[in-house]
Amino acid sequence: MFQMQKFEESIRVPPKYIGLDITNSVKKSLAERFENRVIKDIGVILTINDVSDIENGKILVEDAGIYYNVTFEALVYVPKLYEIIEGDVVDITNFGVFVRFGPIDGLCHVSQVINDYVSFEENSRVLAARDSKRILKIGDEIRSRIIAVSLNKGEVDKINITMRQPGLGAMAWINEEKEAKLKAQEKTKK
16 A cells, blocks of 8 residues: 655765755655665655655764754555555565565465465476466466565565455456356356
8 A cells, every 4th residue: 555654754964965955955865765665664665755844954073964853754655464466476486476566575375376286387487276277477467465464674575465365366367267257147148
């Protein structure tokens, strides 16, 4: 889920930004420190939107930078438990599928890919389902649900997802199921 959030922070403006407009130098410093990074228990800050309050700067004897207490607003991606997400398969291993959605990757364990026995084909890097004959490969678009979120350590790899629930899976599979239902409905109408 994308949302705007306010933060209060002390930020160091390095010497390379001193001489610029204060708001601009603070915004550049905030961007370097926070953008595209996981913030513990919050999510991923995508962009610094607005700097609304800048207190007088402090200079430390041993440091050439200037420290400001600031209030700023940022666009944040916050992964929510049970949220439905769509993304692309970016890697497949013998233990699961890595899916990129928004700015982060989630892991779908092999047991959560499909209600079927799956095998990992190492040479072609695909997962193949035994009974349904469905294949999942790198680059496939998928729809899944977030089933576990852990951003406590500031790491991006703690999002677990499932594709085993109705309406989830590879988009090609979902479209096949829709077409099959439509054909079945047409047959019953005749």
